[in-house]
Amino acid sequence: MSKQLKYASAISICLTLVTTIFTAAGSRAAVQDLQVPAIEAQGASPVIFPSRSAASVQPAAAQQAATHSASSAVDAPEADAPETLAELVDETAVPAALSSELNCLAGAIYFEAKSETLDGQLAVGRVVVERSKSGRFPASYCGVVYQPSQFSFVRGHAMPPINKGSRDWAEAVKIAQIADKGAWKSPAEGAMYFHAARVSPRWGKVRLARVDNHIFYR
Structure with a gap:
């Protein structure tokens, strides 16, 4: 080379x-x-995207918690609920104006039981309510009260004059509202008939109770 x-x-x-x-x-x-x-990317804070299953579970859990809270609220007894009928009457207001139906119901209570206890007045009021729902009597309170030959205080399809400024009327109006709502159980609940204790008609009906001066039947 x-x-x-x-x-x-x-x-x-x-x-x-x-x-x-x-x-x-x-x-x-x-x-x-x-x-x-x-x-540098490994050292950065990780970005976490929620999975579809997690997103669906969280609302379901929140809904379950809300439902449980609502259920607890419904099931919990009212702390200030009245313990006696007298307390409920005291808490019930007298409205400035009454519907014709409540006026008829209060009138029946007033004339039949204004001199009796609150239990006796409520028992009479509940008879009118039960009759209106039974299908065997008129379907309204006024129809029940003014049905011929049912209430002795009715004269010529009318009630006698009422002193609507009296304590008895105010009490009858309160009891009428309680009876209408079913807010308190009557001592003769379910009764659709009654008569004064001083008489003894031959009725083939089931006796439920005597409340003050009336005996109640179904």
Whole structure:
């Protein structure tokens, strides 16, 4: 081999080595450049996207809790509920105006039992209510009260005058509202007939109770 050829071969080998070194260095630099953002990304706070199942479970749990709370509220007894009929009467307001139906119901209570206890007045009021719901009597309070030959105080399809400024009338109005709503159980609940205790009609009916001066039947 000539001297010039040897020299050219040596130069070629050196260039190859230099190219290889620079290529490797560039590759490492590129890899490092790629890895830096990845490392920084690993150090960043993770972003968590809720799964579909978690999103659906949370509203269901909230709904169940709300339902439980509502149920507890319904089932819980009222702390200030009246313990006696007298307390309920005291808490019941007298409205400025009465409907015709409540006026008929209060009138029956007033004329039949205004001199009796609250229990006796309520028992009379509940008879009128029960009759109106029975299907065997008129379907309204006024129809029950004014049905011929049922209430002795009715004269010519009318009631006698009432002192509507009296305490007895105010009490009858309160009892009428309680009887209408079924807010208190009567001592003769379910009765649809009654008569004064001083008489003894031959009725083939089931006796329920005597309350004050009346005996009640169904």
